[in-house]
Amino acid sequence: MKAFLILEDGTVFEGTSIGSTREVISEIVFNTSMTGYLEVLTDPSYAGQAVCMTYPLIGNYGITPDMESGKPWPDGFIVRELSRIPSNFRCQGTIQDFLVKHDIPGIAGIDTRALTKILRDRGTMNGMITTNENYNFEEIQPKLKAYSTGDVVSKVTCDKKKVLPGCGMKVALLDFGAKNNIAKSLNDRGCEVTIYPAHTSAEEILMTNPDGIMLSNGPGDPKDCGPIIDEVRKLYESDTPIFAICLGHQLMALATGADTHKLKYGHRGGNHPVKDLETGKVYISSQNHGYVVDTDKLDPAVATPAFVNVNDGTNEGLKYTGKNIFTVQFHPEACPGPQDSGYLFDRFIGMMGGAQ
Incomplete structure (x- = not known):
């Protein structure tokens, strides 16, 4: 069956329908990862977006147990070529069946390189995936x-x-769309991790006297999270050690008077170099975000830059002045390097008074 990807600037790509045949309008973004398409599909940070994979062959190892949440979240899936006969000893099904099961429409057979160039040149834009030829x-x-x-x-x-039981530090994880491996990275280090819904009050979390607080990744514009930002401010004002990733990083910045803005086309992939400004070391990171913190409007009495993106110079992390708080824009749990920045979880445990 024919399918069409129609961008808001009038550009149209014709391809083949994959997954569900329902019509969908979404924000069109691209991801440059060569593997990990299942982690991309099940990352809650893609809610509200349709993802174009720049690597040309997707689905060759099928569906494996490597899911970052209980279900896929993107509104749509865009690929050059979909492998319909996967081969892997861990394979539990095909991408096509997975998309149909979860009612996610997609399109295959289009020039994903051309689409990516358009989004890079003109910026992220909205689009429609449809099978309606008229x-x-x-x-x-x-x-x-x-x-x-x-x-x-x-x-x-x-x-x-x-709650994920553990015999070490007690960590409260605020779930703004948390990937499973964030809680697992803490749990594997012995932490007892209590996962809270996003709109949980700061008072409820602090009354349990956690050793530390984790603010997770998540989707959307951080400025749409007004009530959550108010609660994050209260967490900042406590003396509890805090570690934040991605959206959590942005929310903490907004809660303390900084600002954020939307990138032209975002950072989404598994090969983004970030530099630790304290040590000078560069790490290969996994990223998935369309917004960044404005360092130009950062008050050094509140926070100072800790990491920077080597490619474009945008902020990748903050260290908060006089507080046991540090935040990063990238994903240290995603292992793209494969474990370049996993030490940040050890740093967090050290901040809580545990053995690193």
Whole structure:
């Protein structure tokens, strides 16, 4: 069956329908990872977006147990070539069946390199995936321009509190769309991890007297999280050690008076170099974000830059002045290097008074 990807600037790609055949409008973004498509599909940070994979062959090892959450979150999936006969000893099914099962529409057979160049040159834009060959662009365009991701954090966060038992430090993890490996990285280091829904009050968390607080990754514009930012401010004002990743990093910055802005096309992939400004070392990082913290509007009495993106100079982390708080924009749990920045979890445990 034919399928079409229609961008808000009028560009149209024709390909083959994969997954669900329903019509969807979403923000179109690209990811440069060569492997890990299942981790991408099940990363809650992609809620409200349709993902184009730049690597040309996707699905060759099928569906494996490497899911970062209980379900896939992107609105759509865009690939050059979909492998329909996967081969791997851990394979549990095909991408096609997985997309159908979870009602996610997609398109294959398009020039993903050309699409990526458009998004790099003109910036991230909205688009529609449809199987309707008689579409009318004049009718579609206003809908495309009107689309926004909205409050996607409320969509992806957990419904209720849950605990991963451990015999070490007690960590409260605020779930803004947390990937499974964040809690696992702490749990593997002996921590007892209590995972809280995103809108949990600071008072509820602090009354349990945790040794440390983790603010997770998540989707959408951080400025859409007003009530959460208010609670993060209260956490900042406590003396509890805090470590934050991605959206959590942005929310802490906003809670302390800094600002954020949207990147032209974002950082999404597994090969982004970041430099530790304290040691001068450069690490290969996994990233998935469309917004960054403005260091130009950063008060050094509150926080100072700790990491910088080697490619474009944007902020990749902050160290908070006079506080046991540090935050990073990248994903130290994602192991792209493969474990270049995993030491940050050890640093967090040290901040809590545990053995690193």
